[in-house]
Amino acid sequence: MRAAHRLARAGGVIAAALMLSAGSVAAAEAWITSQLADRVSLVDLDGMNVLASVGVEGRPAGVALSPDRTRVYATAPEAKAVFVIDAGSRAVAKKIALGSGPLGIAVHPHDGRILVADWYEHALFVIDPRSHEVLARVTVGQSPSGVAVTPDGRLILTADRDSHQISLIDATTLTVIGTIPVGERPFGISIDDSGSRAYTANVHSNDVSVVDLAAGRTIATVPVGRRPYAVAIANGRAFVTDQYAGTVSVIDLATLAVMRTIAVGAYPEGIATGQGGRFVYVACWEDNTLERIDTESLIVTAKTLLPEGPRAFGLFVTD
Numbered sequence: 001m002r003a004a005h006r007l008a009r010a011g012g013v014i015a016a017a018l019m020l021s022a023g024s025v026a027a028a029e030a031w032i033t034s035q036l037a038d039r040v041s042l043v044d045l046d047g048m049n050v051l052a053s054v055g056v057e058g059r060p061a062g063v064a065l066s067p068d069r070t071r072v073y074a075t076a077p078e079a080k081a082v083f084v085i086d087a088g089s090r091a092v093a094k095k096i097a098l099g100s101g102p103l104g105i106a107v108h109p110h111d112g113r114i115l116v117a118d119w120y121e122h123a124l125f126v127i128d129p130r131s132h133e134v135l136a137r138v139t140v141g142q143s144p145s146g147v148a149v150t151p152d153g154r155l156i157l158t159a160d161r162d163s164h165q166i167s168l169i170d171a172t173t174l175t176v177i178g179t180i181p182v183g184e185r186p187f188g189i190s191i192d193d194s195g196s197r198a199y200t201a202n203v204h205s206n207d208v209s210v211v212d213l214a215a216g217r218t219i220a221t222v223p224v225g226r227r228p229y230a231v232a233i234a235n236g237r238a239f240v241t242d243q244y245a246g247t248v249s250v251i252d253l254a255t256l257a258v259m260r261t262i263a264v265g266a267y268p269e270g271i272a273t274g275q276g277g278r279f280v281y282v283a284c285w286e287d288n289t290l291e292r293i294d295t296e297s298l299i300v301t302a303k304t305l306l307p308e309g310p311r312a313f314g315l316f317v318t319d
Contacts, residue, residue: 028275029318031072031085032283032290033060036309040074040085043290045274045281045317048304052090056083062105063270063314066129067112075102075116082116082127096132098125104158105314106147108171117144117158124158124167126174136174140167146189146230146313148198155213159186159200166200166211182209182218188230188313190238192253199238201228208240208249210256220256224249229269230313234277235295241268241282248282250298260298265289270312274319283312 028045033056040060042052058079065072071093072085082102084094099118102125106115113135114127124144126136141160148157149171156169160179166189168178183202186209191198198211201224208228210220225242228249232239237259238251248268250260265284268291273280279301282291288310291303 027318030272030274030281030290030312030316031063031065031074031087031318032270032306032310032312032316033063033074034288034307034309035059035061035285035311037307039307040072040083041306041310042087042090043304043306045279045292045319048290048292048302050304050306053307054085054090054092056085056092061311061313062103062116063312063316064105064107064114065315065318066107067109069318071129073105073107073114075105077101077103077119082114084132094132096127098127098134099123103313104145104147106149106156108149108153108156109151110153115147115149115156117147119143119145122160124156124169138169138174138176140169140176141165141179145187146200148189148191150191150195150213151193152195155195157189157191157198159189161185161187161203166198168213168216178216180211180216180218182211183207183221187228188241190231190233192233199231199233201231201240203227203229203243208238208251222251222256222258224251224258225261230271232271232273232280234273234280237295239271239280239282239293239295241271243267243269243285248280248293262293262298262300264291264293264300265303269310270314270316272312272315272317274317276319281317283310283316285309285311 058076062075101119104117141163184204186200225245265287267285
C-alpha cells in the first residue's frame with residue numbers, strides 16, 4: 001500500500017513535468033553503453049560520429065531514455081547502480097544505488113518511471129524519475145533481463161531468462177497479472193507499435209518467440225542465428241541480433257519466417273530502431289562498432305567506432 005500511495009503522489013508531478021517538455025524535437029542521436037570501457041557515448045546518427053563520451057563506473061550495460069530525451073539512464077551491474085546522465089551537459093547527474101545486479105532497463109512512456117530488472121534479486125524495481133526513490137519492488141521470474149512497456153503504458157513485461165517465461169505486470173498496481181512460457185532463456189524483449197505482440201530473443205534455443213498479449217500465449221517460434229540477443233521492430237520486420245553468428249536475422253512479420261540474414265560486426269548485441277523505422281542500429285561488442293542497417297534494402301550503410309565493448313541493451317535512439 002505504501003508503494004502505491006507514493007506512486008500516486010508522484011504521478012501528478014511527473015505528468016506535469018512531461019507536459020512542459022511536450023513538443024520538443026530530439027535530434028537523431030544514440031546513447032551507447034560500452035561495458036569494457038566504462039563509458040556511455042553519444043553518437044550523431046546523421047553523420048555516424050561520436051559526439052561525446054561519459055565515464056560511468058561499474059560496467060554499464062542497459063540503457064534507456066526519458067520521454068523528453070533530457071535524461072539517459074544506464075544500468076551498471078558491477079556498481080549495483082543506475083546512473084542518470086544529463087543529455088544537455090553530457091555528464092553524470094546522479095548515481096542511484098540499486099539492488100544486486102541491475103541489468104535491463106526501460107522507461108514508462110507516459111509518466112517517466114524508470115523500470116529496472118535485477119538479475120540477482122529476480123525483481124523489477126520501479127523508480128521515481130524526479131526523486132529517484134524506489135516506488136516499488138515487484139518479484140518476477142528467475143534472472144530477469146529485458147524490460148519493455150506497451151505503447152499505451154498499461155503493461156510492463158520482463159524477460160525472465162532462467163524461468164523461460166515473460167512476466168506481465170500491471171503498470172498501475174505494479175502487480176504480476178500473469179506469465180507466458182516462451183523459448184529457452186529469453187533475454188531481449190520488444191513490443192510492436194500496436195502493443196499486440198511481444199518478441200523475445202531466446203539465447204539458448206536459438207529462436208524468437210512471438211507472443212500474442214491479448215491471448216496470453218506464444219503463437220509462433222521462429223528459428224534464427226546462434227544466441228539471439230535482442231529484437232527491434234521496423235518496416236513490417238523484426239531484426240534480431242545473433243551474437244555467436246555475427247549476423248542480424250530479418251523476420252517478415254506477415255509470414256513469421258526469416259527472409260534475410262545480414263552480416264554485421266562480431267558479437268552483435270543491442271539493436272534499436274531510428275528515424276521513423278528507416279534504419280536499425282546495431283552495437284557490435286567485439287568489433288567495437290555501431291552499424292546502421294537500411295530496413296528497406298537490408299544493407300549495412302554506415303558504421304562508426306565506439307569505446308570497447310559496446311552493449312547498448314535497451315532503447316538507445318532518441319527519435
